[in-house]
Structures are given as C-alpha cells and as structure tokens.
Amino acid sequence: xxxxxxxxxxxxxxxxxxxxxxxxxxxxxxxxxxxxxxxxxxxxxxxxxxxxxxxxxxxxxxxxxxxxxxxxxxxxxxxxxxxxxxxxxxxxxxxxxxxxxxxxxxxxxxxxxxxxx
Amino acid sequence: xxxxxxxxxxxxxxxxxxxxxxxxxxxxxxxxxxxxxxxxxxxxxxxxxxxxxxxxxxxxxxxxxxxxxxxxxxxxxxxxxxxxxxxxxxxxxxxxxxxxxxxxxxxxxxxxxxxxxxxxxxxxxxxxxxxxxxxxxxxxxxxxxxxxxxxxxxxxxxxxxxxxxxxxxxxxxxxxxxxxxxxxxxxxxxxxxxxxxxxxxxxxxxxxxxxxxxxxxxxxxxxxxxxxxxxxxxxxxxxxxxxxxxxxxxxxxxxxxxxxxxxxxxxxxxxxxxxxxxxxxxxxxxxxxxxxxxxxxxxxxxxxxxxxxxxxxxxxxxxxxxxxxxxxxxxxxxxxxxxxxxxxxxxxxxxxxxxxxxxxxxxxxxxxxxxxxxxxxxxxxxxxxxxxxxxxxxxxxxxxxxxxxxxxxxxxxxxxxxxxxxxxxxxxxxxxxxxxxxxxxxxxxxxxxxxxxxxxxxxxxxxxxxxxxxxxxxxxxxxxxxxxxxxxxxxx
Numbered sequence: 001x002x003x004x005x006x007x008x009x010x011x012x013x014x015x016x017x018x019x020x021x022x023x024x025x026x027x028x029x030x031x032x033x034x035x036x037x038x039x040x041x042x043x044x045x046x047x048x049x050x051x052x053x054x055x056x057x058x059x060x061x062x063x064x065x066x067x068x069x070x071x072x073x074x075x076x077x078x079x080x081x082x083x084x085x086x087x088x089x090x091x092x093x094x095x096x097x098x099x100x101x102x103x104x105x106x107x108x109x110x111x112x113x114x115x116x117x
Numbered sequence: 118x119x120x121x122x123x124x125x126x127x128x129x130x131x132x133x134x135x136x137x138x139x140x141x142x143x144x145x146x147x148x149x150x151x152x153x154x155x156x157x158x159x160x161x162x163x164x165x166x167x168x169x170x171x172x173x174x175x176x177x178x179x180x181x182x183x184x185x186x187x188x189x190x191x192x193x194x195x196x197x198x199x200x201x202x203x204x205x206x207x208x209x210x211x212x213x214x215x216x217x218x219x220x221x222x223x224x225x226x227x228x229x230x231x232x233x234x235x236x237x238x239x240x241x242x243x244x245x246x247x248x249x250x251x252x253x254x255x256x257x258x259x260x261x262x263x264x265x266x267x268x269x270x271x272x273x274x275x276x277x278x279x280x281x282x283x284x285x286x287x288x289x290x291x292x293x294x295x296x297x298x299x300x301x302x303x304x305x306x307x308x309x310x311x312x313x314x315x316x317x318x319x320x321x322x323x324x325x326x327x328x329x330x331x332x333x334x335x336x337x338x339x340x341x342x343x344x345x346x347x348x349x350x351x352x353x354x355x356x357x358x359x360x361x362x363x364x365x366x367x368x369x370x371x372x373x374x375x376x377x378x379x380x381x382x383x384x385x386x387x388x389x390x391x392x393x394x395x396x397x398x399x400x401x402x403x404x405x406x407x408x409x410x411x412x413x414x415x416x417x418x419x420x421x422x423x424x425x426x427x428x429x430x431x432x433x434x435x436x437x438x439x440x441x442x443x444x445x446x447x448x449x450x451x452x453x454x455x456x457x458x459x460x461x462x463x464x465x466x467x468x469x470x471x472x473x474x475x476x477x478x479x480x481x482x483x484x485x486x487x488x489x490x491x492x493x494x495x496x497x498x499x500x501x502x503x504x505x506x507x508x509x510x511x512x513x514x515x516x517x518x519x520x521x522x523x524x525x526x527x528x529x530x531x532x533x534x535x536x537x538x539x540x541x542x543x544x545x546x547x548x549x550x551x552x553x554x555x556x557x558x559x560x561x562x563x564x565x566x567x568x569x570x571x572x573x574x575x576x577x578x579x580x581x582x583x584x585x586x587x588x589x590x591x592x593x594x595x596x597x598x599x600x601x602x603x604x605x606x607x608x609x
Contacts, residue, residue, distance in 0.1 A: 023284060036287055043291055043298070050302050073301070076250055080294065083257040087287050090264050094280045101273040114274050 015042035143226035190247035193598035212573035236262035278351035292335030299328035340372035343406025353425035358469025366462035399440035407433030411541035449518035456511035470566035484556030501546035
C-alpha cells in the first residue's frame with residue numbers, strides 16, 4: 001500500500017463526486033448516463049485497489065513468484081462491468097425512445113411537457 | 118429433486134426467459150411463463166414445508182462448499198418471501214394474458230414475458246442467495262427487467278418514469294456495491310454466514326460503519342423509503358397494469374427483505390441498534406413517510422397514482438416495524454410485507470380491469486362502477502378495507518401486530534401515528550368507494566370485466582380475507598422467522 005499511499009482512494013473519491021455531480025446537475029439525459037458511468041467506474045477502481053498488493057504478481061502460477069494479488073475483486077468487477085454495460089444500454093435505448101416520442105432529451109423541457117420525471 | 122428445490126426456483130424462469138423470446142404470438146409465451154410460475158410456486162411451497170420440518174436449508178451451488186462456491190440458504194424469512202413472489206407471479210400471469218395483449222399489443226408479447234420471467238428470476242434470486250455479491254447481481258437482473266417492463270406502458274410518460282427509476286436504482290445498487298466492497302476488505306468474505314461470524318470482532322472500525330451506512334442507504338433507495346421514494350409514483354402509474362400489480366406486490370418487499378437480512382443477520386441487532394443509530398434514523402422517516410404519503414394520496418385524481426403513494430405509506434409501516442429492533446416489531450414487519458403484497462396486488466389488478474373496460478384509471482372512470490362493473494367494484498371495496506386494516510382482513514392482522522409491538526416499547530406517539538395513517542386510508546379509499554357507489558357512470562353501456570381478469574383478481578381478494586381470518590399460517594411463520602433473525606448470525 002505504501003507505494004500508492006492513499007492517492008488511489010483520493011482519485012476514486014474525486015471520480016465518484018464528479019460522477020454523482022454530473023447525474024444531479026446535467027439536464028441532458030445522455031450526460032446523466034455518462035455521469036452514472038463515471039460513478040460506477042470509480043467503484044470498479046475501488047474494488048481493483050482492494051485487490052492490489054505491493055510487489056505482487058498477477059494471480060497466475062509461475063516460477064519464482066510467491067506473492068499474488070487477490071483475484072477475487074477482479075472477478076467481481078468483471079461481473080459488475082457487464083451489469084454496468086447492460087444498464088447503460090437500457091438507459092441509452094430509453095433515451096432514444098424518449099427522443100422519438102417527446103422530440104427532446106433535455107430534462108427541463110420534458111418536465112414542462114409532461115410534468116413527470 | 119427435493120434436494121435441488123432452491124435452484125429449481127431460479128432455473129425455471131432463467132431457462133424459460135430465452136425460450137419465451139423465441140416463441141411466436143401472444144399466447145405461447147404467456148402459457149410458458151404461467152406454467153413456469155406455477156412450477157416455481159410449487160417448489161417454494163415445498164421448500165417452506167421442508168424448512169418448517171427440518172430447519173434451515175442449505176444448497177451448495179454446483180457442489181462447491183462455501184466460501185469457495187455460492188451457497189443458497191433458506192430459512193423462514195426467505196421461504197415466506199419466495200412463496201409471496203412466486204404466488205403473486207402465479208396469480209398475475211393468468212391475469213396478464215388479456216390485460217397485456219390489450220395494453221401492449223400482441224407483437225411485443227414474447228418480449229414482455231421474457232422480461233417478466235427475468236424479473237421473477239431476479240427477485241427469487243435475491244431472496245434465496247446466501248452471498249452478498251450475488252444479491253447485487255440478482256438485484257441488477259431484476260432492476261433491468263423492471264426498467265424494460267415499465268417502459269412498455271402505453272403512456273409516453275412511462276419512458277421518463279423508467280429513466281428516472283434507472284438513474285435512482287443504479288445509484289442505489291452502486292451504493293450497495295460500495296458497502297459490500299468495504300465489508301469484503303474487512304472480513305475477506307462475501308458469504309453472509311461468514312460475514313455475520315466475523316463482523317462482531319471488528320465492529321468498532323469506521324470502515325464497517327461506513328459499509329453499514331452505504332448498504333442501508335442503497336437499499337432504502339430500492340425499497341422507496343421516504344424521502345427516497347421519488348421514482349415510485351410515476352413508475353407505478355405509467356407501467357402496464359399487470360406489471361404494476363406484480364411490482365407493487367413484490368419488488369419493494371424484496372428490498373425490505375435484503376434490509377432485514379443485513380440489519381439483523383449480518384450486522385446483528387446489537388451493532389445496528391446499539392452502535393449505530395438505526396432506529397433513530399428510520400423511525401422518524403417511516404412515520405413522516407406514512408403520514409405524508411397517505412395525505413398526498415388523498416389528493417390524487419388518478420387512482421393508480423393514489424395507490425402508488427399508498428404503497429410508499431405502507432413501506433413506512435413495514436420499515437417502522439423492523440426499525441423497532443424487537444422480535445414483535447420484526448414479526449409485524451414481515452407480516453405486513455406478505456399482507457401488503459396480497460392487498461396491493463388485488464387493488465392494482467382492479468385498476469387493470471377498470472383500465473381494460475374504461476380506458477383509464479382516473480376517479481372519473483371509477484364513477485358508478487357499482488352499477489356497470491359490480492364484481493370489479495366489490496373487489497376494490499374489499500381490497501380497500503384490507504388496506505385500511507378493517508378486522509377480518511389481512512390488513513388488520515399486520516397493523517394489530519404493529520400496534521402491539523409499539524405498545525410493548527411504550528411508544529404511544531407511534532401508535533397514534535399508525536392509527537392516524539389508517540384514518541387517512543379511510544379517506545382516500547372512501548373517496549373512490551363513494552364515487553363508485555353514488556357517482557353516475559361515465560358510460561353506462563360498459564360491461565363487467567372479462568372472466569380472464571376477474572378470476573385471478575378474486576383469487577387474491579379471497580386470499581386477503583382467508584389470511585385475515587385464518588392467521589395461524591402467516592403469523593406462525595412470521596414469528597418463527599423473526600425469532601431466527603433476532604437470534605442474529607447464522608447457525609452453521
């Protein structure tokens with residue numbers, strides 16, 4: 001851990017806040033989805049950081065290596081990435097259909113049109 | 118076959134979903150989904166009987182023992198939830214044939230049933246699994262299916278409702294993921310039983326406290342606790358009737374189950390209520406939620422929306438019960454999870470029948486319903502009485518237990534709030550019943566809803582009365598589940 005210190009966590013929190021801020025502040029639905037992706041990615045980084053061990057090799061059996069990084073967080077995050085991709089796909093598909101039926105994907109305009117969302 | 122029951126509940130919809138998407142026409146996918154849901158119900162009931170006879174049931178996925186493999190662990194709490202989910206699916210699916218063809222169109226039916234099967238799969242999966250990360254995966258499976266199903270609603274506002282649920286739901290699930298990550302770092306395990314074993318020793322660390330906060334907040338977003346309920350009213354109002362009936366009865370309940378599992382089994386009562394101010398946070402929110410949402414629902418012109426706000430209020434009762442942190446409160450909470458599933462399922466199915474004949478669900482469509490559609494109308498009256506909590510209905514059973522639990526703690530203001538909530542329910546249900554009785558029908562030529570909608574609807578209404586009179590089954594199971602959960606941890 002000493003190699004990275006706490007810098008990885010500082011970066012993760014920074015990304016997380018950027019993502020959440022984008023979701024909350026942008027009015028464009030696609031920008032919201034981008035923010036959501038940034039937020040999710042920061043959590044992926046968090047997990048990957050958990051699995052990192054100073055000076056360790058990848059979790060593959062090989063000559064002369066005795067210290068392996070933890071493979072489990074990687075596997076979990078592979079699953080979470082798939083989930084994230086699926087969520088983005090559904091979100092974009094919804095944006096397309098919203099554009100088709102409302103003619104806009106700006107949240108404030110949608111709001112005035114139907115006072116939902 | 119009996120040894121494989123937990124996985125059969127999951128496999129049936131999982132294998133059925135892709136097959137349903139390949140079938141043609143509106144009827145074959147429907148038939149497949151209905152038969153599979155009945156099969157899943159059979160498995161769940163057998164599972165409940167087995168848990169009752171032999172205690173906690175552990176299934177190791179693929180023969181890999183925990184902690185290497187994922188284990189499914191069935192005790193009273195999740196057996197009860199499984200029966201609720203598969204039972205509601207078994208009633209809603211027969212109902213869906215006419216309603217869905219009418220609202221969505223025959224060409225999209227195969228995809229609809231595919232998504233519905235995936236939703237059932239996700240909800241059952243969350244319930245049976247004994248692995249914290251596996252919960253996240255199933256949560257996302259069910260959520261993605263839900264977004265799709267909501268977006269299939271006829272009204273174009275279904276799309277925006279689905280989108281805002283997608284944003285909120287994903288943030289909630291990601292919060293949960295962060296919490297699980299912290300727990301993994303501290304304990305090195307994702308298995309719920311192992312987590313429960315290892316957490317007490319390190320419960321002082323701020324990482325565990327942060328994990329607790331993230332998990333509880335994330336799940337409260339999914340279960341629509343006030344003030345995190347903003348996605349719910351639109352999502353329930355604009356989604357297809359059959360979807361609203363199924364979601365309203367089960368989806369938020371499964372999130373409640375996850376909350377109960379984490380608060381009681383994994384973190385333990387002492388940590389959640391002693392070290393963490395869970396009761397101090399949840400009790401006020403639950404009470405504000407149940408009073409404000411009930412008040413808002415009085416003013417809704419759209420009855421589906423009124424029932425959606427009422428769902429937010431009922432979540433308030435459920436969370437209030439579990440936030441008491443006592444065995445009695447937890448019993449009341451579990452009872453209300455089950456009973457509210459029965460009543461909201463029935464009421465949303467009534468609205469589906471009204472929408473089928475009248476083409477809308479506003480209070481104007483309900484006027485004079487006693488003359489034009491008497492069977493549908495009486496189903497609404499009985500469901501509404503159950504929602505209020507009139508004796509001989511399920512609503513009374515769970516509210517009675519909730520009040521008893523509050524009295525046991527001496528929380529008089531809470532008792533007053535519960536009764537005030539019921540009074541508000543009298544107002545918002547009474548308003549619709551009055552319109553139905555004394556109003557002039559908008560279109561007197563309209564006839565009673567078809568039998569295909571009425572039979573499943575009345576099955577649920579009768580269940581409301583049945584479990585209101587014969588309370589042995591539900592109360593015994595809820596009490597056994599509460600005792601198991603209060604004991605904390607998991608017995609190996």
